[in-house]
Every structure is written in structure tokens, then in C-alpha cells.
Amino acid sequence: MSDRAIRLLLADDQALVRGALSALLGLEPDLEVVAEVGAGDQVVPAALEHHPDVALLDVEMPGMDGIAATAALRASVPDVRVLIVTTFGRPGYLRRAMQAGASGFVVKDTPAAQLADAVRRVHAGLRVVDPALATDSLVAGESPLTARETEVLQAARDGSSVAAIAAKLFLSEGTVRNHLSSAIGKTGATNRAEAVLTADGNGWL
């Protein structure tokens, strides 16, 4: 399996980072970047065209986020292994990424020298997970929020009032307040803003 270079697909919305990662990985003789895309919904088409062995995906991307892209990729091109490379080590991201079929999860403040190794391990069929993040993920656990609570909190992220949220989701104001109150309780917050912050910080939104 090793007389041919490992073919890589890079997906990151920041062109500079994408290009830089490409340069970094291109330095390794056994790695070859065959495609670069800047949006989640370009991942599958690019994979179909260039047949990469490993896809490095960011989570935060326009169009389709990296988690959804992972799922889509696994569904349509199962041979491709996915390594998530992201800025934010939110526990929920890790969990959801693995559930979506990712083989690895690396945060962007790991040393540059380790990235190539992570790629090789993923290509070899191993799983690569940041150890510190893995324990965080166990502690934080799955999102305790129900679908509606999540939706309401998402709508509250931009500082909307209860009335605005209710209008957007076609709910009564009282219902919105109930969902918010419940979400506040579950997140251990005292506040809507706090609840949004902790839920977001855990990758629950």
C-alpha cells in the first residue's frame, strides 16, 4: 500500500491556510495534495473527480460544515478516510465528527510536524484523536438539549428577543420562553446569553 503517494483532499474556507497546509504537506515525499476546496459542498464533487485517499476537512466552512461533509463523503465515496482539522476543540464537534464517520480529529494548535503522521495513520486505517480533547468529550458528554431547545438557542445567538425568536420559529412567546428556560437550566446557566455561550462552547449548536 505504500509504493504510491497518499492522495489528499484539503477543505478549509481560509484560502491562505489551505494553501499553507498544502505547502506543508507537499514537503512530505509520500503525500500529494490532489485537490483543494473552500466550501463544504465542494468536497464530494472534488472527491469524485480526484479520488483522494484521505480528506482533511475543517469544521467551520460555508455551504456545508465539515461534519455534514464527512457524512456526505462517507456515504458517496466510502473509500476516502476523513481527518478533521479544526480550530475549535469543541467536545461536541469531536463526538459528532466521529459519529459521522471521521477517522481522526486534530486541533489546529497541534505541532505542524505531527500533521503528516496523523495523515499517515488515518490512511493506515487507524484512528487519530487528540487525547486531551477526548477526555473533555467524555466529561462534557452528549448534548442534553432537545431538538427544539437547540433550535431556539441557535435563534437566540444573535441577540434576538423572545418575540423575534417566536416569530422566526412560528411559536408562541411563552413556548419560546419555556424552551429557553429549560435550556438555561440544562446548561447550568443563569441567563440566555450564558446558555448560548456554554452550549456553543461545547459544540451543541
Next chain:
Amino acid sequence: MSDRAIRLLLADDQALVRGALSALLGLEPDLEVVAEVGAGDQVVPAALEHHPDVALLDVEMPGMDGIAATAALRASVPDVRVLIVTTFGRPGYLRRAMQAGASGFVVKDTPAAQLADAVRRVHAGLRVVDPALATDSLVAGESPLTARETEVLQAARDGSSVAAIAAKLFLSEGTVRNHLSSAIGKTGATNRAEAVLTADGNGWL
């Protein structure tokens, strides 16, 4: 001035991005990365030790942010030119960076091929500014917030209540409410949360 490679200092808190940028710029024969640091307060010491020609600084960094690092660097090692390379194109960042003495300002979603050119231009004494961002900066203008309003809004970022903010800043609750109300008015928000978002989005915090 051009028979010697341009010496670069890289500062970014994400090791992976730092290393990747280093690889990218290292591909250019006339550029040489002589130092890499991961925190703002390491910029000046590293510059004193390695005598770079150009420093590439991120804005978001632990210890000391890129803007403060720019000012410190210009003060202690005036020969070094500064190119800010950042994720967020907040108008206020641009303005403050230039006022702090930066020679250039590049967002991380500019094409990778342009970065080396930007470095060369900055080294040649030119100013490099993202055009779209420059106009935004003119529109958004300087922060309309007073020192106290800014401080109060910063304290409100984590969803603190009025009482908590008042306690933290040793103010009466009424005063905090007044400052908040004024900040809300100036930002065109209807809300504390909204005010925080727009102020933050403009780089006023």
C-alpha cells in the same frame, strides 16, 4: 537591498497554521523564516534575537494581541516592518493595527499565492491593505464607544448580569445600566447581546 533573503518572524497561536505558513513561505527562495512564536509577548524577544526584516502577526493571540505586539515591536525594534495576517477582517482591527504602526493587513482568506508578494511589498516599504476591508473600515469608522462603555460591554460579553458587571468594575448597577444603554444606542442595537455582537464584529472590543 535584495541580494539577501528577507528574514521573517511568524507569530500565530495555532501551531499548525504557523508551521504551514512557514512551509508556504519557505518555498520562496527570497524568503527565510528565522523565528516562530505562539504568543504575543514572545514577539519582541524573538525579534531582538533573530533580527527579522518583516514580522507576520496574527491579531488573536494569547498573552498580548497582535495589535499590542505591533506597537511594542515598533517601539523597541523600529526597523522591523509588520504585516498583520488575521482571520477576522474586523474594520476596527485594521484601523488600530495601522495606528499601531503596521505596514500591511491581510485576511486569511486571501489566496496563498499573494502572501509572498505582500511580504515583499511590505519589506520594500509599501503598504498592503485588503481593498474590500479598507472601504469597510471607512464606513464603519472608529469606535463611537467611550472607554467605560467599552469596558462595560467587554464585561458583558460572557453573559454577566448587570449586578455581576457592577461588582467586577466597582460601579453602581444604575451606572452600568446607563453605560450599557448608551452603548446599545450607539451600536444601533436594541439589546445588550446585540450590542456586544456588533461592537465585537467591528473590532471595537
Next chain:
DNA sequence: AAGAACGCATGACAACTGTCACGGGCGAGT
């Protein structure tokens, strides 16, 4: 010296927010 802008504070009012108790409907699992 006067005015303007800022910071701090108080008190009062309306609006919004968070909580609670309660009820009904729906689907999943026992």
C-alpha cells in the same frame, strides 16, 4: 471663564425575561 464630553450616581417607569404550575397532544417503548 464657559461649554462640552465624560464618568458616576439616583430614582422611577415600562418592557422584557426567567420561572413555575398547569394543561393538552403526539410518538416510542414497556
Next chain:
DNA sequence: ACTCGCCCGTGACAGTTGTCATGCGTTCTT
């Protein structure tokens, strides 16, 4: 069939928040 959890809603209550008028002291500019 029954329970459980989730969703939706109402109404009421206390607490918080945003606004406004007003006052005083300080600093900076004209």
C-alpha cells in the same frame, strides 16, 4: 393500555433590563 419524554400553549409572578430625567464632579478645549 400505559408511561415517558418531548412539543406546544396559557397565565401569572418576580426579577432583570433598558430608558429617561436629573444631578454633581472632573477634565479638556475654546
